Amino acid sequence: MTSTRASLNQSILQSSNLRRRCNPVWERPSSLVKLPRGAGIAACLNLEVKEPPAPPSIGFGDDSKGVMEAEGKVLVGTYARAPVVLASGRGCKLYDVEGREYLDLSSGIAVNALGHGDPDWVNTVLEQANTLTHVSNVYYSVPQVELAKRLVASSFADRVFFTNSGTEANEAAIKFARKFQRHTHPDEKEPATEFISFTNSFHGRTMGALALTSKEHYRTPFQPVMPGVTFVEYGNIEATKEKIKRGKTAAVFVEPIQGEGGICSATREFLQYLRSACDDAGALLVFDEVQCGLGRSGYLWAYEAYGVYPDIMTLAKPLAGGLPIGAALVTEKVASAIKYGDHGSTFAGSPLVCKAAQTVLDKISKPDFLASVRKKGEYFKQKLVQKLGGNLHVKEVRGLGLIIGIELDVSASPLVDACRNSGLLILTAGKGNVVRLVPPLIITEEELDQAVEILFNALPALDENSSN
Numbered sequence: 336m337t338s339t340r341a342s343l344n345q346s347i348l349q350s351s352n353l354r355r356r357c358n359p360v361w362e363r364p365s366s367l368v369k370l371p372r373g374a375g376i377a378a379c380l381n382l383e384v385k386e387p388p389a390p391p392s393i394g395f396g397d398d399s400k401g402v403m404e405a406e407g408k409v410l411v412g413t414y415a416r417a418p419v420v421l422a423s424g425r426g427c428k429l430y431d432v433e434g435r436e437y438l439d440l441s442s443g444i445a446v447n448a449l450g451h452g453d454p455d456w457v458n459t460v461l462e463q464a465n466t467l468t469h470v471s472n473v474y475y476s477v478p479q480v481e482l483a484k485r486l487v488a489s490s491f492a493d494r495v496f497f498t499n500s501g502t503e504a505n506e507a508a509i510k511f512a513r514k515f516q517r518h519t520h521p522d523e524k525e526p527a528t529e530f531i532s533f534t535n536s537f538h539g540r541t542m543g544a545l546a547l548t549s550k551e552h553y554r555t556p557f558q559p560v561m562p563g564v565t566f567v568e569y570g571n572i573e574a575t576k577e578k579i580k581r582g583k584t585a586a587v588f589v590e591p592i593q594g595e596g597g598i599c600s601a602t603r604e605f606l607q608y609l610r611s612a613c614d615d616a617g618a619l620l621v622f623d624e625v626q627c628g629l630g631r632s633g634y635l636w637a638y639e640a641y642g643v644y645p646d647i648m649t650l651a652k653p654l655a656g657g658l659p660i661g662a663a664l665v666t667e668k669v670a671s672a673i674k675y676g677d678h679g680s681t682f683a684g685s686p687l688v689c690k691a692a693q694t695v696l697d698k699i700s701k702p703d704f705l706a707s708v709r710k711k712g713e714y715f716k717q718k719l720v721q722k723l724g725g726n727l728h729v730k731e732v733r734g735l736g737l738i739i740g741i742e743l744d745v746s747a748s749p750l751v752d753a754c755r756n757s758g759l760l761i762l763t764a765g766k767g768n769v770v771r772l773v774p775p776l777i778i779t780e781e782e783l784d785q786a787v788e789i790l791f792n793a794l795p796a797l798d799e800n801s802s803n
């Protein structure tokens with residue numbers, strides 16, 4: 336194992352050096368040197384894994400324009416993608432099919448917390464895939480139980496339900512909340528079934544989670560969504576008073592730090608108020624930590640920064656290092672309402688995904704790792720304020736750990752495009768006026784400096800497109 340890892344590290348270094356020589360950082364090369372398909376991986380892993388067969392050609396080869404054109408013909412048009420076809424990644428760097436290098440501050444939307452191709456994660460996945468990938472939940476499997484044990488040991492929760500995504504984790508939380516109300520009020524003809532959610536919230540795209548998501552244009556084309564959701568202004572205690580009602584409210588869903596909504600952090604008072612109002616009304620408090628959980632805030636769980644505990648916490652994005660996973664972590668009180676057959680999933684909690692997640696959780700939950708996220712987050716925010724704060728379009732730099740937002744007084748899209756053209760991948764959030772920075776948690780201060788420099792140099796794009 337050790338020698339495998341050493342040779343993997345060595346060859347990753349060689350392969351990224353090779354690419355760097357071909358394609359110096361931040362420059363769009365005029366003549367491109369292409370590596371043969373798969374060479375970067377197969378040449379170096381030194382594990383007994385055969386290179387996958389090349390997919391049958393549909394005529395676009397390695398050319399990004401060809402891939403984009405083909406995509407437009409064969410995929411349902413749900414995504415307004417950036418015009419980049421990514422082919423490989425190492426650490427915080429991504430490479431497109433033409434060999435251009437990008438510094439990745441998007442992490443696959445806050446997923447790739449360990450960056451791309453983390454050697455321990457790769458080894459875990461390869462070994463587990465070679466051992467056992469999927470068995471369904473008809474049977475027991477060791478990695479699932481082991482991961483649940485670690486999640487329980489590291490959080491407020493007593494039990495775990497696995498899903499395949501964030502939206503499914505929230506669907507599970509919706510069902511558990513309703514079942515909890517029914518279970519605790521067996522004589523009630525109409526137990527509480529309603530939910531409270533907040534402005535700028537994002538909880539997912541399936542019908543229940545969508546009903547809890549505040550942006551109307553996500554919901555209206557698909558109405559009727561699940562009824563019984565009341566939206567209240569995020570952070571506004573006064574507005575929330577009277578809304579959480581005994582016998583009506585099954586649960587309150589809240590992100591301790593809103594990601595998609597624009598990197599807005601709750602206050603301790605707000606979450607404390609929600610906790611006590613839920614207790615008074617017999618409602619459950621659900622923290623959606625799909626984006627802000629698992630180290631991103633500099634704490635293993637964002638709720639730790641507030642000292643307020645939920646009844647249910649939903650997780651997903653970074654948990655399995657890029658493989659699909661979700662989880663609803665619950666207290667015993669909630670779990671006791673759930674019986675065989677109440678919920679389930681064919682794929683969820685597979686040995687492969689759970690083993691990968693153990694590696695992610697083991698690495699991220701180390702106190703030193705979390706301290707480094709907090710330190711780098713502070714460093715990054717400071718640098719951003721120093722370098723970008725003087726620009727008239729920059730209203731605020733905010734966030735916790737490595738979930739950081741730059742609020743602008745104009746659309747952030749021209750800046751995102753200009754950064755991408757200079758080799759930096761970033762995201763938008765909020766009403767499109769917030770730059771969302773969610774780098775891999777392993778990013779170095781040097782890489783953060785590079786990102787700040789590119790952002791700074793790209794700022795004039797905001798004026799060139801001031802009509803936006």
Ligand SMILES: Cc1ncc(COP(=O)(O)O)c(C=O)c1O
Nearest residue numbers: 500501502537538539594625626
């Ligand atoms: C806070 C939050 N909840 C839920 C979701 C939905 O997760 P998924 O896209 O995995 O379904 C997201 C996705 O961005 C999210 O940020």
